[in-house]
Amino acid sequence: MVFPVEGEAAPGRNDLLRASLFETYVAQNLSALLEAHVPGAQLAYWHEQGRHEVDFVIEAGRKAIAIEVTAAARWKEGDLGGLKALASRTPACTAAVLAHNGRAAVKLTERLWAIPLGSLLA
Secondary structure, eight states: OOOOOOSOOOTTHHHHHHHHHHHHHHHHHHHHHHHHHOTTOEEEEEEETTTEEEEEEEEETTEEEEEEEOSOSSOOGGGGHHHHHHHHHOTTEEEEEEEESSSOOEEOSSSEEEEEHHHHOO
8 A cells, every 4th residue: 555645745844744744644553553452562763863763663572663654655775774773773673664655565684674654554
C-alpha cells in the first residue's frame, strides 16, 4: 500500500506541514499496534543534539527497534544517518527501519531495512 501524497509540494512550509502530519499519522498507528500486540512496549524518539535523530524507537524489555519515516517514495542514503548512528551506539537495537512511501523492501545490512510504510503498519 502506498499512501497518497499530493504532487510535489513547493519547498517551504507545505513540506514541513506534510512531514509533520505524516509522522503524526505513523505515531498514532504505531501506538495502536503496540497497545494491541505488545502492551509493555514504549514508543519514544532519539536524537543526538545537532547531529542525528530517529523518529521512533520502540523499546520492549531489553530490545529496541529504530524507525525513521519519510513521506517520499524514493529514499536517499542521507535518510539513513540517524538509524545507522543509533544502531552503532546501541547494542540493544536489534533492527533499524527506514519506512518510506514506495513499494519495494530492501535489506541494506544485517540490522538495517528500507520498507514500504504500508508493510510496517499492516
